[in-house]
Amino acid sequence: MNPTEAPTPQAGSLLLDDQLCFALYAASRAVTARYRPLLDELGLTYPQYLVMLVLWEQDSISVRSLGNALQLESSTLSPLLKRLEANGLIRRERRAEDERSVALHLTEAGVRLRERAGTVPLDIGAAMGLTSEQDAMAKQLLRLLTVNVTAGG
Numbered sequence: 001m002n003p004t005e006a007p008t009p010q011a012g013s014l015l016l017d018d019q020l021c022f023a024l025y026a027a028s029r030a031v032t033a034r035y036r037p038l039l040d041e042l043g044l045t046y047p048q049y050l051v052m053l054v055l056w057e058q059d060s061i062s063v064r065s066l067g068n069a070l071q072l073e074s075s076t077l078s079p080l081l082k083r084l085e086a087n088g089l090i091r092r093e094r095r096a097e098d099e100r101s102v103a104l105h106l107t108e109a110g111v112r113l114r115e116r117a118g119t120v121p122l123d124i125g126a127a128m129g130l131t132s133e134q135d136a137m138a139k140q141l142l143r144l145l146t147v148n149v150t151a152g153g
Contacts, residue, residue, distance in 0.1 A: 034127050038120050042113060043087065047080050049117075055090065055106050056114045062095070063102045089113060 016022055032046050039049050054061065054069050061069075067077055081104065084090045089110035095101040130138065 031124070031128075034124060035120070038123055042117055042120075045080075048084055049120075051077070051080055051084060052089065052110065052113065052117070055104060055110065056117075059106050061104050063092075063104060066104060084110075 013019075035046050035049070039046060042049070044052065050070055051066065054066055063074055063077060063081070066072075067074055070077070081090065081092060085092055087109075088107055091105045091107055093103050093105065095103050125135070128135070
């Protein structure tokens with residue numbers, strides 16, 4: 001079957017090609033693999049890149065807010081943040097107004113890395129080969145799927 005053709009859903013089918021979960025899994029693995037060489041040049045893993053995207057958008061963010069933005073638990077974030085800090089890209093500081101809260105800040109190296117990372121979205125977009133309308137539709141459908149599945153739990 002042509003991957004751009006929409007297959008007719010088979011209710012209750014146990015065929016692999018009929019599973020939306022497998023299509024998501026395969027697409028996720030393919031996209032993440034496409035990111036790997038680009039991020040290797042930056043010295044980042046894909047999860048570290050996601051952290052940096054949030055910090056490039058909003059420097060000085062709490063670990064809790066970062067976790068909410070990335071839909072990750074602090075136990076998952078902690079090793080990522082330690083590695084980014086060890087690599088000199090971020091700085092963690094206890095907030096004066098609340099010692100329990102940790103703020104994340106970009107270092108100068110973290111700010112400079114943003115410029116080097118500027119071509120990553122363009123390269124990935126070109127590799128995906130979607131029109132701007134298809135890109136917007138894919139994001140909309142995936143966000144809806146996330147909301148629906150999360151609410152159903």
